[in-house]
Amino acid sequence: MKREGIKRYIPVTIFTALLVTIIYELAYTYKWWELKVTIVPWGYITNVSYAYGSFLIGTMWIFYFTFKKFWLFLVANIIADGIDAFLIREFMELRGIIHYINLSNWNLFIVMVALSLIAFGFQVWQEKTFKLKESGT
Template sequence: MPVTIFTSLLMTIIFQIAYTYKWWTIQEQIVPWGFMIDVSFAYGIFTVGTFWIFSYTSHNFILYVIVNFIADSFMAYIVLPLLGVLGIAKYENISPTQYLFVMFALSFIIYGYHQWQKKIFVDN
C-alpha cells in the first residue's frame, strides 16, 4: 500500500522539524541517530497503525476522521505523557494539543494522497 510509504516519509519530515524546533526530546533511542527520529515510532507503530486504519476505514471518510482523531488524541494525551514519565521521550516546545493538531492535520494529507493514488492506479 503506497500510503504507508508516504506516511513514513511524512513522519521522517515531521521528526526533522521537531528536532530543529525542539518540539520534544527523545531520551532513549535504539539507533545512534535516534535522538533525531524515533525509528520505532516513525517506521513502526505509526506506519502499521496507518495501514490498519486505512484497511478498515478508507471507504468511509467520516469513520476515517473519527478513528484518526481518537488514535491521535490517545497518543497526544496518554501515550506521550506516559513516555515522559518513563524517561523515554518528553514534550519540550509543543503542547499535547499542538501535537494533536499536527498529527490530525497529517491524517488529511495522507487521505488526500490515498484518494489521488486511487485515481491514478486503476485496476484493469
C-alpha cells in the first residue's frame, strides 16, 4: 500500500478498531459470546488478535481499494462480514475459541455491516477534513 493510502485510511482504521473493542465490551456485559482462548492474559473481554490484527488490516485494505465507490465498498464489506460471521466464527466456535450465548450469526452479521456503514460515514467526514486542509481553509 502506498504511504498516502496509509495516511488517508489510518484514522478510520483506528476508529473502527475502537468500535470493535466497544462491541467486545458490550458482548462481555450482555453475554453475547464468551472468549474461551486468548493470546494475552487480559484478553478475556476483547479478542486482541482480531480487533487489532485481522480486522484492522482488513479494514485498511477494503478502504484502500473500494472507498471511492460506495456500492463496491458495501459489497466488499457484506462479503467479508458474511465470511466472518458465518464461516470464521463457526470455525472458531467448533475449535472452542469462542462460544456464542445470546447473539446469532445473523445478528453478528448485521452489527458488522452497521459498523462498516458507520466507518464509511467517518471516512466521508475525514475526506472533507482532508479537502479543507489541502485548500488551506
